[in-house]
Amino acid sequence: MFRKPFNAWLYGLACLLLAGCGGVSVSVLLFDEFPHDDVRPIAFQNVLPAVDSAIGDRRLVVVRDLVAWDGLWRAHTIGLVPLPTLPPINFAQQMVIGVFSGVRNNPCIDIEIRSVWHHTRPERIEVNYREVPRPPDVNGQCTSGMRNPAALIVLTYSHLPVEFFPVS
Structure with missing residues (x-):
């Protein structure tokens, strides 16, 4: 029951930690799956x-x-x-x-x-x-x-x- 929201929260926290260390951009991890308007x-x-x-x-x-x-x-x-x-x-x-x-x-x-x-x-x-x-x-x-x-x-x-x- 709590597995899905907890995983999403954990994923977000991991992204922020990686971004804070300079390893990965939060925008790349969170927003690149959305298509850009050409x-x-x-x-x-x-x-x-x-x-x-x-x-x-x-x-x-x-x-x-x-x-x-x-x-x-x-x-x-x-x-x-x-x-x-x-x-x-x-x-x-x-x-x-x-x-x-x-x-x-x-x-x-x-x-x-x-x-x-x-x-x-x-x-x-x-x-x-x-x-x-x-x-x-x-x-x-x-x-x-x-x-x-x-x-x-x-x-x-x-x-x-x-x-x-x-x-x-």
């Missing part, structure tokens, strides 16, 4: 044409098929004249990630996807996005009125879960 950047490109979005609510989206892409593009570009054609995406090899910030009272703010990372522990994709100053128009001014900033990118297709993080 993080690699994922290349991506912006979806063109880049337009102000007609989507007025905040959305973080991952699109992995043509039907969902068509629906999102229509909602994103509704009311634009001429209506931009649907950018071709090969969903056998690519997917789309989008960040829609919703209606903004400040027309001088835009949104950008800063970086995309592949993590191995646990395996997932991390998308970092942020608000950025919008470039001025030809008159050196920001357009007036409300805006719906959005960012859409294309990257290599993956079934992994996607996490979104705002960054500064």
